[in-house]
Amino acid sequence: MSPTEPSARARVPPRWALGLLLALTIGTPFVARLREYPVGDWAMFSSIERYHLDLSVSEPTGTTIVPVRSLAPHLSRDAKFVILPGASNGFGKDQTDLLAGGLADIGALLCELHPAASSADVRLGRGPLPRQGAREPAERGPLYWTEASVRCLR
Amino acid sequence: MARVGRAFDGCFDGTVDGRVYRALRIGFAALLLLRSADFTRSFWSLDHHDWVEGFDFSWSIEQPPYLVSPLIPGLVLGARLTWLAVRARLGLALVLLIGIRPRWTAAILTVLNYGLLFADRYRYFHHLQALYLCIAWLVLVPECSAEGGPRAQRAAWPLQILRSLLIGVYWAAGTAKWSESWWSGDSLAILSHLQQVRGPVWRASLALLGLGGLAKCVCATELSLPVLLLVRATRRVGVLCGVAFHVLVSSVMPVSIFGAVMSLLLASFWPERRRPDCAPQREVANPP
Numbered sequence: 001m002s003p004t005e006p007s008a009r010a011r012v013p014p015r016w017a018l019g020l021l022l023a024l025t026i027g028t029p030f031v032a033r034l035r036e037y038p039v040g041d042w043a044m045f046s047s048i049e050r051y052h053l054d055l056s057v058s059e060p061t062g063t064t065i066v067p068v069r070s071l072a073p074h075l076s077r078d079a080k081f082v083i084l085p086g087a088s089n090g091f092g093k094d095q096t097d098l099l100a101g102g103l104a105d106i107g108a109l110l111c112e113l114h115p116a117a118s119s120a121d122v123r124l125g126r127g128p129l130p131r132q133g134a135r136e137p138a139e140r141g142p143l144y145w146t147e148a149s150v151r152c153l154r
Numbered sequence: 155m156a157r158v159g160r161a162f163d164g165c166f167d168g169t170v171d172g173r174v175y176r177a178l179r180i181g182f183a184a185l186l187l188l189r190s191a192d193f194t195r196s197f198w199s200l201d202h203h204d205w206v207e208g209f210d211f212s213w214s215i216e217q218p219p220y221l222v223s224p225l226i227p228g229l230v231l232g233a234r235l236t237w238l239a240v241r242a243r244l245g246l247a248l249v250l251l252i253g254i255r256p257r258w259t260a261a262i263l264t265v266l267n268y269g270l271l272f273a274d275r276y277r278y279f280h281h282l283q284a285l286y287l288c289i290a291w292l293v294l295v296p297e298c299s300a301e302g303g304p305r306a307q308r309a310a311w312p313l314q315i316l317r318s319l320l321i322g323v324y325w326a327a328g329t330a331k332w333s334e335s336w337w338s339g340d341s342l343a344i345l346s347h348l349q350q351v352r353g354p355v356w357r358a359s360l361a362l363l364g365l366g367g368l369a370k371c372v373c374a375t376e377l378s379l380p381v382l383l384l385v386r387a388t389r390r391v392g393v394l395c396g397v398a399f400h401v402l403v404s405s406v407m408p409v410s411i412f413g414a415v416m417s418l419l420l421a422s423f424w425p426e427r428r429r430p431d432c433a434p435q436r437e438v439a440n441p442p
Binding site for chain 1: 159167211218222287296318323348
């Protein structure tokens with residue numbers, strides 16, 4: 001045994017602390033997956049979805065459809081990569097999960113961009129991709145919709 | 155119960171050569187340095203140069219109002235704080251690489267890394283999460299004592315925690331692929347359709363195994379690597395298989411530094427732990 005070994009052994013944390021660290025490293029991905037939270041779930045391309053984004057605002061003149069691409073100047077580089085493809089068909093599971101958690105934030109941005117609006121609606125459609133052999137992957141399969149309605153403060 | 159406790163302790167006791175920790179610190183810091191900016195663009199092209207110009211996570215919004223969508227509610231970094239944070243991160247990565255106060259540097263870097271990552275939900279990538287966790291892990295690593303120098307034996311438990319991180323990644327990735335859409339090859343077909351997998355290695359693998367066969371191979375590899383790594387007799391074979399697996403994956407799809415981070419994590423399984431003098435039956439435990 002080297003002379004430094006006893007002191008090294010003495011520094012081993014208590015069992016509960018080591019158990020907590022083990023739970024964090026091994027258990028967290030499974031908890032993340034159960035909660036459909038992409039951060040640290042390590043799913044790695046195991047399933048791919050397509051998604052579509054619809055935006056609209058309610059103004060005194062009626063409901064106005066907002067093109068997704070009109071948000072571009074107000075988005076970060078990374079947000080553009082995820083949000084703008086939603087104008088037609090975006091692909092990816094993590095991207096869809098991230099987007100689903102931030103619909104209200106997009107609604108808040110719509111309110112700021114449309115000062116006359118009383119509310120903003122953000123709809124996210126997501127669905128599975130078709131099986132092998134399908135010629136138009138983007139146009140097959142149903143979409144399941146999630147909606148966030150944000151009341152605009154004036 | 156006492157035996158379970160002793161077996162648990164056996165997973166974490168012992169020491170390792172202190173140079174292991176130094177090598178891992180240098181490796182993780184170098185990867186952070188490379189990934190945080192594009193300064194190698196002129197002489198060494200990397201995947202992330204396709205989307206990173208200057209400092210990664212630099213303020214990139216053209217005009218106000220801007221979308222605020224943090225992963226942690228309330229975590230809002232404006233343009234000035236972002237400007238400061240991306241530069242501080244690069245400087246501290248260099249400090250970590252050199253090895254000045256590595257635990258403190260790693261702690262500050264962890265705050266900066268996750269502050270920047272979580273300030274915008276759309277910044278998340280698995281390869282960044284893997285790297286940032288490794289940087290955070292450096293906080294646990296004991297600093298070498300003045301009398302022992304870098305070669306001195308140091309506590310092995312932080313290394314065991316790092317190894318468990320890798321086991322967790324493989325188990326999670328492998329079990330996530332335990333689905334009809336993956337096993338049938340449909341997911342790989344979509345990835346191929348989207349040009350996410352491509353190149354001569356991909357085409358050769360496809361001709362050899364087909365979509366379904368390739369999908370099963372990937373899943374089987376991810377599930378069997380932890381077993382190879384956990385069993386002492388096959389540990390180094392597991393390391394070599396794992397590195398080969400990541401070289402193949404990196405050659406067919408743009409995964410940025412993920413293969414490099416995983417290879418460093420795999421390398422953490424190479425050194426032998428020096429176990430304390432104890433009854434031989436404690437060797438039955440084959441910890442990560």
